[in-house]
Amino acid sequence: MQIPYTVEARPDTGLTNGKLGIWLFLASEVMLFGALFSAYILLRVGAPEWPHGELSIKLGAINTVILISSSVTMVMAWASLKMNNWGRHRLYLLLTFLLSATFLVNKYFEYREHLEAGQGPWHSTFFAIYFTLTGLHGLHILGGMVVMLYFLGPGAKMWKTSPEQFTNRIETTGLYWHFVDLVWIFLFPVLYLL
């Protein structure tokens, strides 16, 4: 049986099922991260003092630039498919994957430095919320990388059989990826600067 409305839009919503699905998923993700941001505010407001300068602003800023760049390469991967340029699409998707891997490598070094200094999640309320928020965000990065790897590998075959559906899948992946970037855009100032 064929999954309906993967290419043509549903008459009632004007959207493909995949696109509506990813937006509803992202709405649930807003609530998930919203709950944690809410916890952060509550912890910070209730704390007698809040630490400053515990995190490396340089590393945080570098990771911000990396994620912003990956958002651009991701949207370009989709745009290349729309312009029927398969080679460019592959290049941009691979770049997005590599940038996300670089982000995680940076995060690994950052985590290691803190853990070696005894600044684990048990150290203070600040580090507890820092590891929770960035850890959950890191898992989202990892999830996105798995999806990208699938489309760089076995998932790429669909371009030959159903190019429009493949393009929609890349757009859906992109929407998720931009959301992950968007979360980091708020995490960076909240955790590293304020």
Place this chain on the structure above:
Amino acid sequence: MHSDPAEVQKSVRTYMMVFGALLVCTVLTVAANEMHLMVPLAITIALVIAGVKGSMVASVFMHLSHEKKAIYAALLLTVVFFLVLLFIPMLSMADHIGVPIGMAR
């Protein structure tokens, strides 16, 4: 979302401009932090810049500037519940049940 390749080609230029703007905003965020402003002002500036960056990502990269009504409706509901979720814990500050009279904050 654009479906015409020529339209997409035009959008590529916008993507690059937004990329540049996002980088500039990141530099501004770090620069504002270096100025060691008062905490309330620093929080306001950092969150306003983050808001601008987030809006650019959502409206241009996620194509929210020209989406279907169903998505706007779902997101409007999300924003309402997000704000409730964000501020409802603050109500605990106004909860004086069990606190002796005269000791309430």
